[in-house]
Amino acid sequence: MITVMRHELNMQDRSFSTYLFGFFLLETVGIAAMIYNINNKLANFEYCLSTISLVFVLIIPIITMKSIAEERKLRTDQLLYSLPLSMWDIVLGKFFATLVNFMLPIVFVAVYPILFKRYGNVYLLTSYGSLIAFIFLGAALIAVGMFISSLTENQGIAAGISAVVIALNYYSMDLANYTSSTKQGSLIVLILFALIAGVIVWRLTKTALGGIIAAAVLAGAAGIVYAIKSDLFEGLVPKVMSRLSLFNRFYAFVNGNFDVTAIVYYISVTVFFLFLCVQSLEKRRYN
Amino acid sequence: MVEVSHLTKKYGDFTAVSDLSFTIEDGLIYGFLGPNGAGKSTTMNIMTGCLSATEGEVVIDGHDIFEDAKEAKKCIGYLPEIPPLYPDLTPVEYLEFVARAKGVKAKDLDEQIADVMEQTGLTVYANRLIKNLSKGYKQRVGIAQAIIGYPSLIILDEPTVGLDPKQIIEIRNLIKNLGKKHTVVLSSHILSEVQAICDRVMIISRGKMVAFDAPDNLESLMMGEASIEVKANCGRDVIEPVIAKMDFVTGYDITEENGTCTATLRTAETDRQKVQGDMFRIFGENAVPVFQMTPVKASLEDVFVELTVGSSEAYEAEMEAEKEEEAEE
Structure with missing residues (x-):
């Protein structure tokens, strides 16, 4: 070094x-x-x-x-x-x-x-x-x-x-301050990130299936959390950004x-x- | 000693190197020969840890290049196809960095740099910026970088490309000298070069090894049936009946031009000297005015063309067959 x-x-x-x-x-x-x-x-x-x-x-x-x-x-x-x-x-x-x-x-x-x-x-x-x-x-x-x-x-x-x-x-x-602070908005952003993560996995491993699974698991997890405790998603995006x-x-x-x-x-x-x-x-x- | 076993490298669907296995023994100069895109550089890049393999392993002096990379790399000096130089450094500064990275002790540093520069003829340009050196001298800096630290194995990827004839001769002599103390592996697509300096030749085509032997053996490999070219100052009608008397000749071609005829005689006899002696005696006895007799030796070039063209034709046929299969489906 x-x-x-x-x-x-x-x-x-x-x-x-x-x-x-x-x-x-x-x-x-x-x-x-x-x-x-x-x-x-x-x-x-x-x-x-x-x-x-x-x-x-x-x-x-x-x-x-x-x-x-x-x-x-x-x-x-x-x-x-x-x-x-x-x-x-x-x-x-x-x-x-x-x-x-x-x-x-x-x-x-x-x-x-x-x-x-x-x-x-x-x-x-x-x-x-x-x-x-x-x-x-x-x-x-x-x-x-x-x-x-x-x-x-x-x-x-x-x-x-x-x-x-x-x-x-x-x-x-x-x-x-300009991003959506609603629950639904946060969910959409998280699903978008899941899709981006899926694309990254697909590009890195060169297996489309791996990418789809990664995206599905992440998006699914976000969906489940949303279904169980949607309050967590309130104002999530601005909070994470700051x-x-x-x-x-x-x-x-x-x-x-x-x-x-x-x-x-x-x-x-x-x-x-x-x-x-x-x-x-x-x-x-x-x- | 280097052991390469079942090395395979795939780029997506393209196989650059396919199931390559060979052993490199200490103290010899090895030549990797192959047409462009045969997988020479890929193999060398894998052997030096610059590239991963899809399958297979490379073991250098008992150290696996992937598992035990640091120890394995200590045994290697590598000159890639494009010399990896920092244009803003001088050769001395550059070699100092490489030597330190290879773990040369501080007290030996100056002495080793001076010695390596002496060997590669760089002493005059020791303190000039690399970007101001000519191509030949840049190549020398690249070679100096590979030999510094005196690794047991020196790998040179096309070391003479882009040099003028005088420089090529100098670099070849340098490599021959290196071969006295180190194991050297070099790649080239120039046959005469490999023939001139290497103890062993490895011919690669389409990522597969097609031959691995000493250059002389490779040539004799081609000489199953030897031929001898005879030129005589007479017509076809004079020489033909005489050739018929030679029972050791298995076949011949004759061409006639301006009163001189050239006959190529083929024989299955292995003792070439005896064959030529007998021929000369019979021609003499029959008063055929022979003025030239040359044994036709298969050159490494013939071996190369035969082996690589053969395999690429086979490859194309294979591709063709695959396409047809696909079309049928």
């Missing part, structure tokens, strides 16, 4: 996109800090972070789009497969290298609260608590971006899909509440998507 990480850092440090990433991150934090903290004389650095969190939509695709898509395009994935490395070595090595490059601009940002402290009453605990949450949020989004990069060999497509996914997640709270939002949990930190469950959630999302990334790499040997 260390070998892959060292190699990946070496590669990323001569890639223009890494510097572009750092530039965008520092620039947006800088502008936000200037507006909030300097011009408007606010002592809350954390507001800065919450305002700029939308920048992830732009910068995460920049730093993750190449990650695995590029290996596929250059055919260097064959080298990685033939070397005595496990898939986890490769994925974790890449992930931690990207995380290091994500943290480098954060080191500069981490100086801001101390600087502001000299001129006013800055809540350091809230500021740094938010910064830590910002890092974990970034790590989770990096894992999502890496997984998306592992699905294609075109980094442009990887970047586009990542941006859309992150934007949808960012706005999922707002979108949740639960899945990574950004929503971040605002708790900004409000001065160090939410450990949110950190656990970020770590779980990170591990889950890295796991999917490993599976995606493994799967490519099986087609």
